[in-house]
Amino acid sequence: MNPKILIAGGSIGGLTTAVLLRDLGYDVQVYERASAALQERGTGIVVLPITERYFTENQRGDDGRVSLELADWTYLDHSGAVISAQADHFRFSGWSTVYRALHEAFDPDRYHLDSEMVGFDQRADGVTLHLGDGRSVDGDLLICADGLSSTARSILLPGVEPTYAGYVAWRAITPEQDLSAATLGALRDAMLYQVLDHSHILVYAIPSPSGSITPGERTVNSVWYRNYPDDGHFADLMTGIDGERRSGTMPPGMIRPEFVDEMRQSASETLAPPIREVVLACHEPLIQAIFDLEVPRMVFGRVCILGDAAFGLRPHVAAGQAKACADAWALHDALIEVDHDLDAALAVWEPRQLQLGRSAVANTRMMGHRSQVAGSMVAGDPAWKFGLWEPGN
Numbered sequence: 001m002n003p004k005i006l007i008a009g010g011s012i013g014g015l016t017t018a019v020l021l022r023d024l025g026y027d028v029q030v031y032e033r034a035s036a037a038l039q040e041r042g043t044g045i046v047v048l049p050i051t052e053r054y055f056t057e058n059q060r061g062d063d064g065r066v067s068l069e070l071a072d073w074t075y076l077d078h079s080g081a082v083i084s085a086q087a088d089h090f091r092f093s094g095w096s097t098v099y100r101a102l103h104e105a106f107d108p109d110r111y112h113l114d115s116e117m118v119g120f121d122q123r124a125d126g127v128t129l130h131l132g133d134g135r136s137v138d139g140d141l142l143i144c145a146d147g148l149s150s151t152a153r154s155i156l157l158p159g160v161e162p163t164y165a166g167y168v169a170w171r172a173i174t175p176e177q178d179l180s181a182a183t184l185g186a187l188r189d190a191m192l193y194q195v196l197d198h199s200h201i202l203v204y205a206i207p208s209p210s211g212s213i214t215p216g217e218r219t220v221n222s223v224w225y226r227n228y229p230d231d232g233h234f235a236d237l238m239t240g241i242d243g244e245r246r247s248g249t250m251p252p253g254m255i256r257p258e259f260v261d262e263m264r265q266s267a268s269e270t271l272a273p274p275i276r277e278v279v280l281a282c283h284e285p286l287i288q289a290i291f292d293l294e295v296p297r298m299v300f301g302r303v304c305i306l307g308d309a310a311f312g313l314r315p316h317v318a319a320g321q322a323k324a325c326a327d328a329w330a331l332h333d334a335l336i337e338v339d340h341d342l343d344a345a346l347a348v349w350e351p352r353q354l355q356l357g358r359s360a361v362a363n364t365r366m367m368g369h370r371s372q373v374a375g376s377m378v379a380g381d382p383a384w385k386f387g388l389w390e391p392g393n
Helices: 012-023 053-058 095-105 151-156 181-187 233-237 257-270 273-281 320-337 342-374
Strands: 004-008 027-031 044-046 068-076 082-094 117-123 126-131 136-139 141-144 163-175 190-196 199-206 219-227 286-294 303-305
Touching: 004 012, 004 126, 004 136, 012 027, 012 053, 012 095, 012 320, 027 136, 044 095, 044 199, 044 219, 053 095, 053 320, 068 199, 082 095, 082 190, 082 199, 082 219, 117 151, 126 141, 141 151, 151 303, 163 233, 163 273, 163 342, 181 190, 181 199, 181 273, 190 273, 199 273, 199 342, 219 257, 219 273, 219 342, 257 273, 286 342, 303 342, 320 342
Parallel strands: 004 027, 004 141, 068 190, 141 303
Antiparallel strands: 044 082, 068 082, 117 126, 126 136, 163 219, 163 286, 190 199, 199 219
């Protein structure tokens, strides 16, 4: 009988793991706490090669890509003048575009909604997963890809929690049809960056909700990093119009008007014209708090944690989704390397992924310090590039 793999968490990291191990012949079952397929999150992501490797290698080659390419990385000054432009050819997509493609590639009867992990018990050769509705499921291995607020991590490593970095990302998406011809021209084939005083912002096109990558029909994503000290300002910002305090993400429509008004006033005064237009055209931005997280272990007998559950990366190298996918591919490769011995594969996998995670966290922490604390970020710096292993990769 093929080993049964249980995966807690059905987002991009969990689904990438699921399709890869299913293709190796394992009996893979995914348990997702949401009651419906994960919805549009309204955010863009930079797609590093590892993030869409499943589609480029296992489906239709380049035709199966779930991203669009922008040729140039362009820095603007306050007036909108180009102060640096480099040909980089990074790729971009929407979180929901990548998620939907992976969800469609997996078996629907093996993707279990409304199935929240609340605990687990281990034995020498397997694990029992306990779900919130009272069900229990036996398997040979439990892979926990349950995100930054991981239930599994809280059980396995109590006290290891994300640490607030001192700033947040104001994120917005805007349909290209809402933008002027001048701004569309600036965004047609370029990602726009602006370095500000102890802050920075980037703007880029992603596929539309329907998947169109035709200029003029796409969606534009903006990410603006702004400091909010953890001295009461952050808690105030993350308390919504409903009075609820959010810990990580303030969803669209919940940000209190005084904070939106202040953000818009600052945008009007400091941002380059095309970047300013994108930000101001969005009626309901969201806020993503920035955290660091790193764990001392990823394997605990027949339970392991991966992706954001183990290492929370600041977004500056665009490697959060890539790290989760890299963990999945590394586990896939380790299983092949040791002829599908689960315990041996985990022993090979863990030190490699711990080393990668620690390196990535250190790099993103350094970049965040430069941009938001030291104010030493420089437009056009060749070291300021996206990449998980190194700039550009």
